[in-house]
Amino acid sequence: MGKNLMEEKIRLSARNMVQFIGKKDLSDIDLRWCIQVYVSNIINEFLYGFQYPYDDCGKLMNFVHKFEDSIDRFSKSKLVPVVYLLPWTRHLPIIKYFFQKHVNLFQDLMDFIREQVDTVKVDPNGEPTCYVEAYLKNNKDKRMEQLLACCSDLFLAGQETTTTTLRWAMNLMAAHPEVQDKLRAEIEVHIERDRVACMADKVKMPYASAVINEIQRVGNIVPPNPLLFHRTTVDTVIGGHKVPAGILVNGDFFQMMKSDPLFEDPDRFWPERYIADDGVTLRKDLVERTIPFGIGKRQCAGEGLARTELFIGLITLIQNFRILPLPGCTIDLEPVYTSIHAPKPHNFRLKKI
Numbered sequence: 001m002g003k004n005l006m007e008e009k010i011r012l013s014a015r016n017m018v019q020f021i022g023k024k025d026l027s028d029i030d031l032r033w034c035i036q037v038y039v040s041n042i043i044n045e046f047l048y049g050f051q052y053p054y055d056d057c058g059k060l061m062n063f064v065h066k067f068e069d070s071i072d073r074f075s076k077s078k079l080v081p082v083v084y085l086l087p088w089t090r091h092l093p094i095i096k097y098f099f100q101k102h103v104n105l106f107q108d109l110m111d112f113i114r115e116q117v118d119t120v121k122v123d124p125n126g127e128p129t130c131y132v133e134a135y136l137k138n139n140k141d142k143r144m145e146q147l148l149a150c151c152s153d154l155f156l157a158g159q160e161t162t163t164t165t166l167r168w169a170m171n172l173m174a175a176h177p178e179v180q181d182k183l184r185a186e187i188e189v190h191i192e193r194d195r196v197a198c199m200a201d202k203v204k205m206p207y208a209s210a211v212i213n214e215i216q217r218v219g220n221i222v223p224p225n226p227l228l229f230h231r232t233t234v235d236t237v238i239g240g241h242k243v244p245a246g247i248l249v250n251g252d253f254f255q256m257m258k259s260d261p262l263f264e265d266p267d268r269f270w271p272e273r274y275i276a277d278d279g280v281t282l283r284k285d286l287v288e289r290t291i292p293f294g295i296g297k298r299q300c301a302g303e304g305l306a307r308t309e310l311f312i313g314l315i316t317l318i319q320n321f322r323i324l325p326l327p328g329c330t331i332d333l334e335p336v337y338t339s340i341h342a343p344k345p346h347n348f349r350l351k352k353i
């Protein structure tokens with residue numbers, strides 16, 4: 001799917017999201033599933049060519065709950081690092097028994113992916129309309145497990161990350177009304193009332209870029225964890241340190257964003273830090289150190305898609321609603337610590353703009 005077509009699908013999904021929210025009781029609303037469906041529908045459309053209706057997404061919710069549970073158990077397990085460091089231990093009887101429980105949970109998730117793949121019909125005469133159809137028609141490697149692995153990589157990596165970031169965005173906007181108002185003022189200058197944002201708007205909106213950078217820096221959703229381990233293939237030297245081949249390595253971009261001295265008062269949510277003295281240019285030195293997608297050869301393969309989803313999703317929500325805490329509530333910005341640092345769940349009070 002071309003970049004422009006993808007952007008159009010994202011804009012459509014964002015419009016559907018705000019239309020759906022607009023029909024709900026805005027005095028006390030949980031935005032989590034609206035955001036989750038917005039993000040899932042984009043990747044679903046790309047992979048399988050269909051979208052979930054907002055009011056009938058039980059299957060997706062069930063999958064997400066199972067996924068969260070698997071990740072939670074995986075990240076808390078004392079066994080997983082042992083098996084990663086010494087892979088042969090997974091054949092030892094007791095370790096094999098307990099490790100298999102993790103494998104079974106992930107197998108369950110694969111069954112859901114298989115169900116989605118099976119919904120795709122291949123039209124031998126037409127142009128492919130989604131990834132799975134294109135794969136089945138054009139890829140020489142016809143092994144089902146290969147296709148399932150590609151779909152699950154994209155679906156799993158692309159879903160929870162972007163959803164969690166947008167959930168952080170909602171908590172941070174509710175906790176910082178002054179930032180939200182300033183962002184909305186910029187939106188009103190550049191985007192007509194009934195138009196959904198597009199990526200061409202982003203270059204004219206430095207404050208929006210600053211806000212998104214700061215959301216990703218403060219949200220800092222990907223801590224070091226076994227899911228991100230890489231293994232060196234040759235002996236190498238990094239910063240003067242010898243790293244032999246076959247060693248597990250993990251770039252700690254989490255700490256860089258949390259404690260790099262370049263980020264003055266790093267715990268403070270303060271998008272203005274990214275704006276240079278001229279008031280319109282982004283500070284390149286800080287943007288370069290904001291690396292939620294990792295760096296190097298194995299940096300996030302979906303970064304372009306995620307950046308588009310974040311910009312269009314956030315701008316459309318703020319353009320249409322004022323996000324407020326529930327009366328008498330304070331937004332708790334302490335993360336829930338698992339393999340992905342999630343924001344604390346909060347309901348909001350929304351006011352239509």
Ligand code: HEM
Nearest residue numbers: 154157158161162165222292293294298299300301302306
């Ligand atoms: C805000 C959203 C996202 C964040 C913060 C994020 C972050 C990351 C990070 C930190 C990595 C690991 C980099 C490393 O190991 O050095 C990664 C890898 C990856 N991401 Fe994302 N990601 C996001 C969205 C997406 C989306 C939308 C997709 C695809 C649909 C995606 C697909 C992938 C894939 C396939 C990899 C593995 C790349 C490889 O190992 O070569 N991600 N992502």
